Amino acid sequence: MLLSSLLPAAFFLSASAASLTHRSATHHEHRILQRLPSNEWFHPRDHPVHHLFGRDADTDGITYPDVGSSTWAAAYPSSTPDTSQLPAAWTAALNTAVGAGKIPNVPVSSQPVPDTNPVYPDGYDPTGPDVCSGTYKCRIPGNVWDAPDGFIGTGFDDGPTSASPALLDFLEANNETVTHFMIGINIISEPDSFTRSVELGHDIAVHTWTHPYMTTLSNEDVLAQLGWTMQLIHNSTGGRLPKYWRPPYGDTDLRVSAIAKEVFGMETILWNQDTEDWSLTETGGTTAAAINASMTTWLTGSKTPGLIILEHELSDESVQAFEAAYPVMKSNGWNLQSVAQLAAAGQSAYQNAIGINNGSVTPADIIIGEISATLSATSSPTTTLSSTSSSASTKTSSQSATPSQSTASSADNSSNSAFSAWSRLSVGKSVVYGAIISACVIFL
Ligand SMILES: *[C@@H]1O[C@H](CO)[C@@H](O)[C@H](O)[C@H]1NC(C)=O
Ligand SMILES: *[C@@H]1O[C@H](CO)[C@@H](O)[C@H](O)[C@H]1NC(C)=O
Ligand SMILES: *[C@@H]1O[C@H](CO)[C@@H](O)[C@H](O)[C@H]1NC(C)=O
Ligand SMILES: *[C@@H]1O[C@H](CO)[C@@H](O)[C@H](O)[C@H]1NC(C)=O
Ligand SMILES: *[C@@H]1O[C@H](CO)[C@@H](O)[C@H](O)[C@H]1NC(C)=O
Numbered sequence: 001m002l003l004s005s006l007l008p009a010a011f012f013l014s015a016s017a018a019s020l021t022h023r024s025a026t027h028h029e030h031r032i033l034q035r036l037p038s039n040e041w042f043h044p045r046d047h048p049v050h051h052l053f054g055r056d057a058d059t060d061g062i063t064y065p066d067v068g069s070s071t072w073a074a075a076y077p078s079s080t081p082d083t084s085q086l087p088a089a090w091t092a093a094l095n096t097a098v099g100a101g102k103i104p105n106v107p108v109s110s111q112p113v114p115d116t117n118p119v120y121p122d123g124y125d126p127t128g129p130d131v132c133s134g135t136y137k138c139r140i141p142g143n144v145w146d147a148p149d150g151f152i153g154t155g156f157d158d159g160p161t162s163a164s165p166a167l168l169d170f171l172e173a174n175n176e177t178v179t180h181f182m183i184g185i186n187i188i189s190e191p192d193s194f195t196r197s198v199e200l201g202h203d204i205a206v207h208t209w210t211h212p213y214m215t216t217l218s219n220e221d222v223l224a225q226l227g228w229t230m231q232l233i234h235n236s237t238g239g240r241l242p243k244y245w246r247p248p249y250g251d252t253d254l255r256v257s258a259i260a261k262e263v264f265g266m267e268t269i270l271w272n273q274d275t276e277d278w279s280l281t282e283t284g285g286t287t288a289a290a291i292n293a294s295m296t297t298w299l300t301g302s303k304t305p306g307l308i309i310l311e312h313e314l315s316d317e318s319v320q321a322f323e324a325a326y327p328v329m330k331s332n333g334w335n336l337q338s339v340a341q342l343a344a345a346g347q348s349a350y351q352n353a354i355g356i357n358n359g360s361v362t363p364a365d366i367i368i369g370e371i372s373a374t375l376s377a378t379s380s381p382t383t384t385l386s387s388t389s390s391s392a393s394t395k396t397s398s399q400s401a402t403p404s405q406s407t408a409s410s411a412d413n414s415s416n417s418a419f420s421a422w423s424r425l426s427v428g429k430s431v432v433y434g435a436i437i438s439a440c441v442i443f444l
């Protein structure tokens with residue numbers, strides 16, 4: 001549309017993100033972890049995230065620009081976000097979380113060979129409990145990898161794109177709603193498919209602003225990749241705050257998932273089967289026949305655990321691969337449900353909404369005044385806080401990029417002492433809220 005002439009950079013990056021997507025995806029074992037986490041980790045009313053995207057009730061006096069307008073697009077980064085332009089509230093919230101010990105000090109990974117699995121400095125095992133990298137199939141407790149028995153958690157990555165209308169038509173014709181893990185700059189470039197996805201009752205989740213390998217980024221760059229995508233979705237959907245995100249290439253670790261969760265209230269969704277459908281349009285990539293064979297194996301196989309299959313709305317071919325498999329999903333008795341709704345265990349895919357599919361959000365949850373009043377008795381200690389990971393070593397490592405499944409399994413165990421210690425970490429809420437509220441004064 002009109003925007004295309006205004007945003008050539010966004011289009012270029014969008015195409016580039018698409019063509020690079022998941023090039024280094026690895027195969028992985030189908031491990032048994034049946035239950036999805038409960039949604040108890042999330043505290044809808046007192047989570048500090050509600051201060052970061054301040055918005056009053058319906059009549060907040062702000063005229064939001066039309067989704068797709070040039071005014072709307074101009075308020076967001078046109079490519080990789082500049083961390084010197086981060087809203088102060090986000091940085092303050094990050095610094096508070098780091099200072100409170102909520103963000104594990106995992107070194108930033110590096111990529112000596114572009115588009116291959118990131119590596120960590122010598123001495124850091126990516127499958128071990130100090131790093132727990134999703135690229136290496138290490139499962140951070142609370143991250144979602146499996147669906148409940150008998151369910152397929154449906155979701156599509158990398159949209160919206162020119163392939164989205166066909167997918168949306170198909171889903172509408174079959175009365176299905178799914179989760180769309182969307183890329184921020186793709187929302188800017190394909191606003192009509194974004195809005196249609198929302199209006200059809202699909203769930204919108206975060207797939208970052210420009211689709212980088214997230215573990216290679218500093219804390220501030222992670223903050224920007226997640227925050228701008230969340231802000232765009234929030235300001236373009238009547239105030240919805242996504243509850244879920246999916247890391248590009250599955251590349252997250254303890255540090256990155258903690259920033260998503262502790263600063264922005266988002267839980268991480270991965271997958272347990274991969275069609276590699278992103279490569280259908282690549283030379284030497286997979287084929288429709290290969291996807292058909294994989295899908296047939298999965299869909300006629302065990303229903304324990306249920307399936308979360310990595311699929312993309314990236315090309316007509318990837319959409320067609322899903323359309324081909326859909327009748328086989330149904331004929332084999334699978335229950336299909338949007339993966340975000342499965343993960344939310346009967347609640348909404350949004351942090352500030354209760355209803356499923358009906359789309360109503362609860363403005364009161366993000367009224368700054370109300371929360372501030374509730375917390376007004378809280379002290380605001382002045383603490384010098386600093387980010388620890390952004391300057392961590394990015395020295396290259398000689399360790400193999402081959403996942404070690406045996407060590408990954410031990411990292412999987414949520415009674416692992418390092419994880420228990422991590423999850424036991426508690427922080428004085430007064431410190432967090434004090435700093436957040438101070439930050440809000442700056443932001444708003
Ligand atoms: C999003 O909306 C808020 C008000 O709710 C406004 O303060 C902010 O500037 C908007 N952000 C962008 C990037 O348009
Ligand atoms: C569509 O799906 C919803 C939710 O699964 C169901 O309640 C409704 O009856 C379905 N409608 C049609 C026409 O099949
Ligand atoms: C595989 O292809 C065959 C032949 O076209 C078709 O009948 C079948 O439904 C396909 N299965 C899947 C899972 O795509
Ligand atoms: C949305 O769904 C929730 C529960 O699923 C229900 O309580 C609420 O009344 C619904 N809202 C609308 C507007 O339908
Ligand atoms: C998890 O680790 C504990 C202690 O090391 C062990 O007793 C338990 O059997 C393990 N559980 C699983 C599911 O591996």
Ligand SMILES: [Zn+2]
Pocket residue numbers: 021022157158207211247248249
């Ligand atoms: Zn992706």
